[in-house]
């Protein structure tokens with residue numbers, strides 16, 4: 001998500017900010033801008049940002065200094081145009097455009113209660129629930145917002161474009177990342193990751209804190225909290241896989257964390273080999289760390305075709321395997337006759353690792369030692385990452401030796417939970433207020449969960 005507050009080029013700045021966040025989602029994109037007459041205009045559609053805004057000149061139609069933008073993560077629920085954000089809601093006395101990242105874990109209960117009271121929902125996702133809750137309350141905007149946020153459970157970053165300005169909200173555990181930047185030529189931005197700041201000429205100010213609502217008034221950043229029951233628990237998978245290596249989350253650089261994970265992985269489970277190969281792109285940093293610690297060459301043994309979409313969310317196993325085949329190719333002259341340490345950042349279903357091992361063997365590698373720079377994923381995510389079905393998770397089904405046999409590697413090791421914590425600490429000290437969510441690795445969820453939390457296929 002990306003938002004601009006108080007800059008006349010809000011629409012185009014949002015476009016460039018979203019463009020550098022495209023890795024966070026490819027299913028839909030949208031930009032809403034509040035114009036000088038108090039109207040909110042939106043451009044949005046399914047697909048990549050560059051498909052939705054094929055000619056950036058059309059952004060000229062979105063005049064105004066306040067905007068919110070969103071790109072949608074591909075998940076197995078709430079698909080289609082209706083769920084592409086920002087969601088517009090126009091009432092006689094106020095207007096909203098809502099962008100949201102995360103997964104609210106008590107929506108079924110809230111939704112049926114609201115529907116019983118007459119609320120009509122436009123989309124099946126969670127984004128608009130906040131507006132319906134706010135409309136049931138009386139009083140000043142911020143009072144209604146705070147009271148409504150208290151009713152939500154789970155992970156939610158919200159951007160609210162309202163007649164009165166732009167508001168950024170982070171849930172009480174800070175599960176998804178969110179930061180604030182200052183534009184050199186006037187105004188502020190909010191962004192999911194710091195990698196979106198440089199491209200628009202913004203400098204990092206700070207992260208939005210768990211439980212915080214941030215807005216700008218008279219050119220000054222204002223802050224208020226909707227609860228004091230806050231504790232940092234940012235998603236570990238943001239560091240492991242999602243975020244771009246040049247982003248800093250909670251002031252810890254993602255590349256540095258991944259590289260440190262590779263170093264810890266070497267110390268925990270090194271093996272005799274000729275070279276290290278990282279699975280592009282998300283494992284390149286960890287491979288660098290492992291290779292440096294091992295004193296081995298870090299080779300490019302696999303090439304990624306950048307024009308293939310995401311394989312992870314394809315509906316059938318055959319399509320997922322075909323997707324990995326199209327996406328990754330070995331370089332036979334590099335790997336032939338070599339004993340390889342292959343580093344991947346995570347194993348979810350095991351499709352990628354199994355396919356990679358096969359490709360590298362076919363290309364002539366003599367030994368393939370798979371090393372994974374995060375612990376086994378054994379529990380579903382209920383906070384918006386598309387690993388919601390426990391029965392799909394390889395590490396839930398099989399023990400380590402069974403997994404090794406399944407992917408047909410000569411050896412397989414994962415970084416331990418302790419090794420992950422060490423990598424976090426060595427890439428930036430973990431203060432008492434800055435912990436991580438590791439629920440999909442440990443089963444310890446950082447929020448209260450109702451029975452509906454584990455319903456399948458409802459991530460945003």
Ligand code: AMP
Nearest residue numbers: 241282312346347348349350351352386
């Ligand atoms: P799998 O092939 O199902 O084992 O998925 C693991 C591969 O997908 C790894 O190469 C990861 O880089 C990548 N990956 C991990 N988590 C996700 C996610 N939530 N969405 C998309 N890709 C992912």
Ligand code: SF4
Nearest residue numbers: 235236381437439440
């Ligand atoms: Fe991230 Fe896993 Fe926690 Fe989900 S359960 S928020 S993927 S660490």
